[in-house]
Amino acid sequence: MEVKNHLHLIREFTIDNFKLKYKNSSIGYLWSVLTPLLMLATLYVVFSIIMKLDVPHYQLFLLIGIIFWNFLSEATTTSMNLLLAHGNIIKKISFPNYVIVVSSCLSSFISLLLNLIIFFLFTLIFKVKLTAIAIILPFYLIELFIFVLGISFFLSAIYPKFRELSHIWSFLLLIGFWVTPIIYRETMVPEKYLKYYMLNPMARLINETRDILIYHYTPELRQVLITLIICILIFVLGLLFFRKKSPYFAEEL
Amino acid sequence: MEVITLKNITKSFKLEHEEISLKNRFEDFYALKNISFNLKKGEALGIIGENGSGKTTLLKIIAGILKPTSGTVDVKGKLMSFIELGVGLQPEFTGRENIFLYGALLGLPRNEIKKKLNSIIEFSGLKKFIDAKLRTYSTGMQMRLVFSTAMMNNPDILLIDEVIAVGDESFQKKSFNKIKNLKNNGKTIVFVSHSMEQIKTVCDKAIFLKDGKIKTIGYPDKVISLYLESVYKTNKNSIFNNLNKKIRMISRLKKEQENIINSINKTKKNVFNRFKIKSLKQQIEKNKWKIDELKFSLSNLFENYKYVLEINLDLIQHKLEFAYNKNNEGSIKKLENQKYEILENLKNLLIIKIRFCDKSEKNKIIQTLKMLMHEQLDFLKGTKREINVLKELKELLEKELEQTKNQKIKEKLLREVEDIFIRIFQLGKESEYNIKNIKKNIKRKKLNDEELEGIIVVLRKTILNINDSIFNLQLKKKNYLISKNKEKAREYEKEISGLKQKRKKLVEEMNKKQKLTKTQRKNSDVKIISVRFLGLNDNETNRFRPGSKFTIEINYNAFKKVNNPVFGIGIFEDDGTHITGPNTKFHNFKIDFIKGKGKVYYTIDSLPLLEGNYLVTVAIHPYNNFTPYDVHTKLYNFKVIKNHIPDFGTFYIKAHWRIKKG
CATH class of the missing domain: 1.20.58 (Methane Monooxygenase Hydroxylase; Chain G, domain 1)
Structure with missing residues (x-):
């Protein structure tokens, strides 16, 4: 009963978030698709034509990276301000606060799904066939989601008392963008650093997704499990942290 | 069964100081101290206290929105709190969409809301606006929407924080009835309200919170009266x-x-x-x-x-x-x-x-x-403030007079006004009495006879009172003159002339009024239409010299035949001294009957009065008794001015002197 109500609330909030996001712009949902495409075009021009990186199916390669990274950056950035924005309800209505964070991430996730449709259109255009292994894509998406959610839990719970976080986080996102194989292949990273480099869950998620969608590799079970464990760990820690802090939100805001 | 149990609840907030010193920047502020109580199923608890006494914090702690700093809260059952209605609404969405949104916030599943949607809209009374965007709603309308939505949920425990103090009256009643219903259906209610009436009707218990502590807990009546006493003291x-x-x-x-x-x-x-x-x-x-x-x-x-x-x-x-x-x-x-x-x-x-x-x-x-x-x-009585209250009372009565249409009440009110005015007058503040007020009263509406007469009575009494005081002042003046304190005497003289001025105005006022009534009167057989003073050659004047010819002309109108009427006249000195009171009966002047208009003359060939102001009363009454057909008491005045005949006093008494020397 409880959980069902929570799910119900999450759905209501998510729909509202998504509706509100594009309520006052004329092209509406298109923006959530247009942004990564524009980014793709820029990066493609710079790195494929000017820098002449030699990566097979570089457009698709880039697109996956951009889509995933965009999701992370959008979801986490909005998450920081969530509690403040919903201060009124938190202070005055007794309801599960985590719902706010979940539904905000979910509405970013909807954008991600829309972007993936573009990706699949691209595979048709560039004639990259999908193989059976692509069927495990939802698994990666869920991993990505809980990872991002975990981070969002942390950020949203810390931000109300530590406003400097927004600057620090945007800086971290910038670093993250370059230490994640979005525009280059992880094979370009020197061997001795690769071990540490691959602790980055975003790097793992993006890589493995590319493997199944573009390069038709079947991922190693061991690697998959490591990714899963990292994501779950971050999710659980984030959730616990959030729950520990949540009784005090009403007075902190 | 205890549904809500609070044990030693204390809640402190960290207050941040404005000054930038890192030490002691935060201070503990205790919003609640050692609150313990319990509530059985089906009971209603009222929480009263002034703003900032911790009522809302207490509700939030019961609702689980805030966590107590120490102590334990135990709540059993589905709880719904109305700490503040309207939060969580989305101004960009329509009323209908917001019902779903708010319902979800309160934990109502979507399909259940769908089922109840019609009754929610019905209860809210917002059918016309339900598909308009919420931002076009007034706060009252928002409250209607929210309250209606929330009431469809079926909670066991309700926490209500003055929410129903918003909106208009009809909806308030509706909401309050709903709360009463819920209470009758065995719901447990914690109720914060500024309306003591509401708390009295709904609650079984009440808590009076002051500065975060329970000051009293017990039966609502007792707690409320303690609370109100304290409110009065501070506010x-x-x-x-x-x-x-x-x-x-x-x-x-x-x-x-x-x-x-x-x-x-x-x-x-x-x-x-x-x-x-x-x-x-x-x-x-x-x-x-x-x-x-x-x-x-x-x-x-x-x-x-x-x-x-x-x-x-x-x-x-x-x-x-x-x-x-x-x-x-x-x-x-x-x-x-x-x-x-x-x-x-x-x-x-x-x-x-x-x-x-x-x-x-x-x-x-x-x-x-x-x-x-x-x-x-x-x-x-006897203080300076008395006059103010009297004036206020008079104003109030005049206001009331303006509104009443019932004649009897009107008469009664006029009498009251009159009494008040006399009291004001007696306090020696007759100057406070503004003739304009009476004038206004008359101009505002056509007054009927009763009202006019009431006012005339007031005026008459006023004039009499002024006469009294003039007399007193004159006496005093005389005393000062005798003791040769000219300055004092002059002061009194001034006062006297002021009063005389006033009296003159009042008399004019009364005459006017009298004229009004005369044309309207119908219920008496004979009326005095006007009274004139005639001098030599029957010219109208009200200035005479001692020894001159003096005639009073009474214009009357007999609406039907009246047998043996008696015309009477009273002449008074300024100070009210009755100088003479002749009438036709005493003087054996027989009038067999009168019918229609006519005039009666009373002539003194040689006026025996000396310099001064004189008042005249005119009356017509039947032969056998003194109940007048009509009487104008001291409504008219004439003046006797200085003569070449020097004399002192009031009367010029024709006499002669003799002297025998040796």
Whole structure:
């Protein structure tokens, strides 16, 4: 009963978030698709034509990276301000606060799904066939989601008392963008650093997704499990942290 | 079964200081201290206390929104809190969408809301606006929406924080009835309200919170009266600020409303202005709601303050009686002062209220006010403030007079006004009496005979009173003249002439009034139409010289045949001394009958009066008794001016002198 109500609330909030996001712009949902495409075009021009990186199916390669990274950056950035924005309800209505964070991430996730449709259109255009292994894509998406959610839990719970976080986080996102194989292949990273480099869950998620969608590799079970464990760990820690802090939100805001 | 149990709840907040010093930047502020109570299933608890006493914090702790710093909360059952309605609504969404959103926030599943949607909309009374965006709603409308949605949920425990103190009256009643229903259905309720009435009707228990501590807990009546006593002590000076603020807001809104209507009328109705007009009309609608809401909260405030004052009045009355018994003069004086203060506040409150209440209520309030003022007057006898209260009372009575249509009541009121005025006069402040007031009263409406006569009676009494005081002053003046204190005498002279001036005005006023009645009168057989003074050659004048010919002409009108009428005249000196009172009967001047108009003359060939002002009463009465057909008491005056015949006193008595020397 409880959980069902929570799910119900999450759905209501998510729909509202998504509706509100594009309520006052004329092209509406298109923006959530247009942004990564524009980014793709820029990066493609710079790195494929000017820098002449030699990566097979570089457009698709880039697109996956951009889509995933965009999701992370959008979801986490909005998450920081969530509690403040919903201060009124938190202070005055007794309801599960985590719902706010979940539904905000979910509405970013909807954008991600829309972007993936573009990706699949691209595979048709560039004639990259999908193989059976692509069927495990939802698994990666869920991993990505809980990872991002975990981070969002942390950020949203810390931000109300530590406003400097927004600057620090945007800086971290910038670093993250370059230490994640979005525009280059992880094979370009020197061997001795690769071990540490691959602790980055975003790097793992993006890589493995590319493997199944573009390069038709079947991922190693061991690697998959490591990714899963990292994501779950971050999710659980984030959730616990959030729950520990949540009784005090009403007075902190 | 205990549904809510609180044990030693303490809640502290960290307060951040403005000063930038890292040490002691935060200070603990205790919002709640050691709160313990429990509530059984089906019980209703009222929480009262002033703003900032911790009521809302307590509710939030029970609701689980805040975590107590120490102590334990145990709540069993599905709980719904109305800490503040309207949060969580989305202004960009329609009313309908918001029902779903708010329902979800309260934990209502979507399909359940769908099922109940119609009854929710019905209860809210917002059917017309349900598909309009929420941001076009007034707060009252939002409350309706939210409350209706929330009530469809089926909670076991309800926490209500003054939420139903918003919105207009009809919806309030509806919501309050709903709460009563829930209570009757065995729901447990914790109820914060400023309306003591509501708490009395719903609650089984009440808590009086002060500074985060439970001051009293127990039966609502007891707790409420303790609370109100304390409220009065702390707030007695600011009661009116709140009221006036609200009143100002209302009048501002009303002005705005007029402006909008004006600008709508000015705007040409064409395609370009359609939106503008539409939005203006919407604005008007919204303002209407706002005004209603304000009015309602104003009347709530009134009721509360009135209640506070009345209870405190009772308390002081008890204490006073006790003090009287003990004959403790010090405390009697103190208590009497307090009582006076409360009466004064109560009075002012009601005076404000009169301006804003319905007509039906008005009369009731006026009666209460009258009682209050009389009570105050008892206190004030012989003090400087008495006159103020008397004036207020007079104004009130005049107001009442204006409104009443019942003749008998009117007469009674006039008598009251008269009494009040005489009291004012007796206090020596007759100058405070403004003739203009009476004039206004007359101009405002055509008065009928009874009213006119009432006013005439007042005027007459006033004139008599002035006569009295002139007489007194003259005596004093004489004394000073004898003791050769010229300055003092001159002072009195001044005063006397002032009074005379006033009297003259009043007499004029009364004459005018008299003329009015004469044309309207019908219920008497004979009327005095006018009275003139005639001098030599029967020229009209009211200035005579001693020894001159003096005639009083009485114009009468007999509406039907009257047998053996008697015409009487009274001549009085300024100071009221009756000089002479002749009538046709005494003088054996027989009139067999009169019918229609006619004139009666009374002539003194040689007026034996000396310099001074004289008043004349004229009456017509039957032969056998003195109940007059008509009487004009001291309505007319004439003057006797200086003569070449020097003399002292009042009378010029024809006489001659003799002398025998040796």
